[in-house]
Amino acid sequence: KPSYKLLVLPGDGIGPEIMHEVSRVITWLENNRNVSFDLTYDLVGGASLAEYGVPIRDEVIEKAWASDAVLFGSVGDPKWGHVGFDKRPEVAILKLRQELGLFANLRPAKVFDALIDASTLKPDVVRGLDIMIVRETVGGIYFGEPRGIETLEDGSKRGINTEVYTTSEIERVARVAFDLARKRSNRVCSVEKCNVMESGLLWKEVVTDVHAREFPDVTLSHMLADNCAMQLVRNPRQFDVLVTGNLFGDLLSDLASMLTGSLGMLPSATLGAVQDNGKRPALYEPIHGSAPDIAGQGIANPIAQVLSFAMLLRYSLNMLDDADLIEQAVSNVLASGLRTADIMSEGMARVGTSVMGDAIVREL
Amino acid sequence: KPSYKLLVLPGDGIGPEIMHEVSRVITWLENNRNVSFDLTYDLVGGASLAEYGVPIRDEVIEKAWASDAVLFGSVGDPKWGHVGFDKRPEVAILKLRQELGLFANLRPAKVFDALIDASTLKPDVVRGLDIMIVRETVGGIYFGEPRGIETLEDGSKRGINTEVYTTSEIERVARVAFDLARKRSNRVCSVEKCNVMESGLLWKEVVTDVHAREFPDVTLSHMLADNCAMQLVRNPRQFDVLVTGNLFGDLLSDLASMLTGSLGMLPSATLGAVQDNGKRPALYEPIHGSAPDIAGQGIANPIAQVLSFAMLLRYSLNMLDDADLIEQAVSNVLASGLRTADIMSEGMARVGTSVMGDAIVREL
Ligand SMILES: CC(C)[C@H](C(=O)O)[C@@H](O)C(=O)O
Ligand SMILES: CC(C)[C@H](C(=O)O)[C@@H](O)C(=O)O
Numbered sequence: 001k002p003s004y005k006l007l008v009l010p011g012d013g014i015g016p017e018i019m020h021e022v023s024r025v026i027t028w029l030e031n032n033r034n035v036s037f038d039l040t041y042d043l044v045g046g047a048s049l050a051e052y053g054v055p056i057r058d059e060v061i062e063k064a065w066a067s068d069a070v071l072f073g074s075v076g077d078p079k080w081g082h083v084g085f086d087k088r089p090e091v092a093i094l095k096l097r098q099e100l101g102l103f104a105n106l107r108p109a110k111v112f113d114a115l116i117d118a119s120t121l122k123p124d125v126v127r128g129l130d131i132m133i134v135r136e137t138v139g140g141i142y143f144g145e146p147r148g149i150e151t152l153e154d155g156s157k158r159g160i161n162t163e164v165y166t167t168s169e170i171e172r173v174a175r176v177a178f179d180l181a182r183k184r185s186n187r188v189c190s191v192e193k194c195n196v197m198e199s200g201l202l203w204k205e206v207v208t209d210v211h212a213r214e215f216p217d218v219t220l221s222h223m224l225a226d227n228c229a230m231q232l233v234r235n236p237r238q239f240d241v242l243v244t245g246n247l248f249g250d251l252l253s254d255l256a257s258m259l260t261g262s263l264g265m266l267p268s269a270t271l272g273a274v275q276d277n278g279k280r281p282a283l284y285e286p287i288h289g290s291a292p293d294i295a296g297q298g299i300a301n302p303i304a305q306v307l308s309f310a311m312l313l314r315y316s317l318n319m320l321d322d323a324d325l326i327e328q329a330v331s332n333v334l335a336s337g338l339r340t341a342d343i344m345s346e347g348m349a350r351v352g353t354s355v356m357g358d359a360i361v362r363e364l
Numbered sequence: 365k366p367s368y369k370l371l372v373l374p375g376d377g378i379g380p381e382i383m384h385e386v387s388r389v390i391t392w393l394e395n396n397r398n399v400s401f402d403l404t405y406d407l408v409g410g411a412s413l414a415e416y417g418v419p420i421r422d423e424v425i426e427k428a429w430a431s432d433a434v435l436f437g438s439v440g441d442p443k444w445g446h447v448g449f450d451k452r453p454e455v456a457i458l459k460l461r462q463e464l465g466l467f468a469n470l471r472p473a474k475v476f477d478a479l480i481d482a483s484t485l486k487p488d489v490v491r492g493l494d495i496m497i498v499r500e501t502v503g504g505i506y507f508g509e510p511r512g513i514e515t516l517e518d519g520s521k522r523g524i525n526t527e528v529y530t531t532s533e534i535e536r537v538a539r540v541a542f543d544l545a546r547k548r549s550n551r552v553c554s555v556e557k558c559n560v561m562e563s564g565l566l567w568k569e570v571v572t573d574v575h576a577r578e579f580p581d582v583t584l585s586h587m588l589a590d591n592c593a594m595q596l597v598r599n600p601r602q603f604d605v606l607v608t609g610n611l612f613g614d615l616l617s618d619l620a621s622m623l624t625g626s627l628g629m630l631p632s633a634t635l636g637a638v639q640d641n642g643k644r645p646a647l648y649e650p651i652h653g654s655a656p657d658i659a660g661q662g663i664a665n666p667i668a669q670v671l672s673f674a675m676l677l678r679y680s681l682n683m684l685d686d687a688d689l690i691e692q693a694v695s696n697v698l699a700s701g702l703r704t705a706d707i708m709s710e711g712m713a714r715v716g717t718s719v720m721g722d723a724i725v726r727e728l
Contacts, residue, residue: 085562085565088559090559090560094560120485120486120489120597120598120599121484121485121486121597122484122485122486125484141505141527141560141561142560142561144524147561147562148562149562149563149565149566152530156530156531156532157530157531157566157570158528158529158530158531158566159527159528159529159530159561159562159563159564159565159566159567160508160526160527160528160562160563161526161527161561161562161563162524162525162526162527163505163523163524163525163526163527164522164523164524165522165523166516166520166521166522166523167520167521167522168520193611193614195452195454196454196458196505196506197505197506197511197523197525198449198511198512198513198523198524198525199513199523199524199525200523201449201513201523202513202521202522202523203523206521225614225615226614226615226618227618229593229615229616229618229619229622230618230619230621230622230627232619233484233485233597233619233622233623234484234622235484247557247611248615250557250589250590251589251590251593251612251615251616252593252615254590254591254593254594255593255594255596255597255619257594258593258594258597258598259597263594
């Protein structure tokens with residue numbers, strides 16, 4: 001029977017407790033399906049800083065390369081607010097993205113019918129919302145050089161970052177977006193600020209070329225990032241797949257997630273390039289953060305982490321049926337009225353992390 | 365009696381028709397108040413391209429310096445989509461900001477009670493919303509060098525932009541934000557991406573310093589830009605004054621405007637530094653764009669342009685009573701049930717641009 005190697009990085013805050021519920025889903029699969037998983041756990045973020053003095057060790061990157069996929073929790077802890085720029089917990093995820101070449105972050109923003117009232121938007125505006133944001137994650141202003149803070153002669157300072165995009169960086173992420181669109185509603189909207197930034201102008205040109213050459217059957221539109229921020233609020237259902245750079249993607253995907261009203265439900269995948277051995281590095285994580293304020297209380301919602309694992313089955317292991325099964329189990333549990341605190345509403349049954357985990361495993 | 369010089373730049377699309385309604389408000393003031401205005405009109409954007417082959421002439425910049433304030437309409441026209449980066453209509457507003465040193469863009473996002481249903485957000489979330497976004501507008505990635513698109517040896521390309529902020533650029537815009545907060549609810553939230561960008565790290569440090577030294581009485585908080593995009597959707601009323609850089613401000617202020625559901629209602633001011641002669645360059649414009657799709661049809665909403673003029677009276681001419689008067693007239697007209705198409709709702713009376721203008725002048 002097939003066996004897969006997974007690197008599991010629970011990270012900080014609520015990461016470990018919600019990851020625990022995933023481990024139960026994994027055990028269920030091993031007991032009931034013809035598959036086994038070889039799990040390696042390691043530390044990242046604040047947890048790694050505490051143990052090793054760095055947010056992520058090179059060894060962890062190597063383990064990631066040796067795995068079929070990485071399942072990530074979340075990093076970030078106010079305790080480490082003063083460690084300096086190179087050591088902050090966020091370096092863990094940034095380094096994983098960069099070293100593994102995880103260039104395409106797929107972030108679905110989907111409204112669950114059972115949770116529609118959790119949105120701050122009117123139900124008529126978000127009912128059935130199903131957007132996929134494809135965000136470039138190893139380029140742009142996140143990694144461009146020169147960067148840093150320099151002190152000027154008069155003692156004042158200058159902070160600098162550089163946004164860089166090359167043709168090939170734009171092409172490969174555009175292809176991911178067009179490919180996805182073909183499996184969805186066949187529409188891609190590319191987002192930049194080409195009226196102000198030359199990097200955005202190149203972005204638009206390259207996406208237009210890739211479209212004309214390779215994906216003429218997909219409908220392509222272009223939108224300025226400021227307008228996109230507006231349109232996501234005004235009429236989010238106009239979108240199918242959005243593709244954009246690292247920084248705009250950071251803001252717009254968080255904005256889109258919040259339209260659903262239930263961050264605790266949303267998974268994400270970040271994919272790299274297919275390697276010579278046929279493997280494709282990939283990392284799966286909830287879109288929510290480490291939520292240090294509720295960590296350790298057993299009240300965090302494990303669903304986004306469980307759905308991240310379902311995405312892993314779908315995109316990295318091609319176990320489509322099992323991915324569907326888990327997603328269906330989550331839907332059924334919600335339909336049965338169970339809610340963690342973050343998605344609680346009147347008349348529902350409020351439960352903690354492990355009871356929610358129980359219920360999902362029982363549904364399976 | 366005092367006389368003020370105003371440079372009026374209607375621009376493209378609906379700019380000229382809504383500016384016409386302002387000219388009637390100006391006439392009313394001249395006839396009923398002890399004040400006169402010396403108006404100079406000129407072309408910018410697509411209108412200037414058509415006449416002079418450039419989006420703005422140096423002469424217009426000089427006229428702006430010679431005026432007490434600039435009243436701007438909007439620029440942008442799909443007709444000029446292919447003129448090349450240097451000639452695009454947007455250069456008009458970017459050049460005015462840069463040449464006049466208009467570094468602080470003040471964008472109120474305010475919900476009008478009469479229009480609360482126009483928002484896509486639930487009334488309970490946005491009722492009474494009143495945020496002021498202070499956006500830096502002459503620095504950051506909009507103007508940083510190096511910038512451009514270069515062709516690499518293999519024929520592929522690289523697009524580059526540079527985000528730069530210096531201590532003094534951050535200080536002066538922070539001061540504007542803190543000053544405004546003192547006249548409002550005394551809270552400032554500073555927004556950057558200090559977990560990824562050194563320019564954001566410097567931003568946070570400098571804002572913190574200015575606060576400690578000069579405005580310890582104001583409550584200061586910090587927020588990451590991605591989280592801010594979320595929080596504006598989740599609970600926008602948590603904010604009073606937001607202060608942020610050029611690019612984040614572009615997205616976040618558009619997002620905040622859309623929360624109100626009525627872009628056609630929102631004015632903005634962009635202020636420069638006080639000069640040796642005591643004058644302070646300033647430009648006032650609606651936050652909406654040139655709306656080429658409805659231009660020339662007489663259906664555009666003139667209110668944002670009229671309220672931009674009220675802001676001009678308030679900030680540049682210190683005519684506070686008259687500013688109040690105009691704002692009150694607009695409120696009354698809305699309360700009486702008149703609506704242009706963009707803010708139309710059931711049971712109201714739908715009117716065009718000039719009837720709305722009539723009604724405002726009559727109210728005065
Ligand atoms: C943790 C942080 C560095 C990261 C980012 O900005 O990319 C996060 O906000 C995200 O969106 O994954
Ligand atoms: C027209 C454009 C260059 C401008 C900007 O990006 O600053 C506009 O979007 C704005 O917000 O005033």
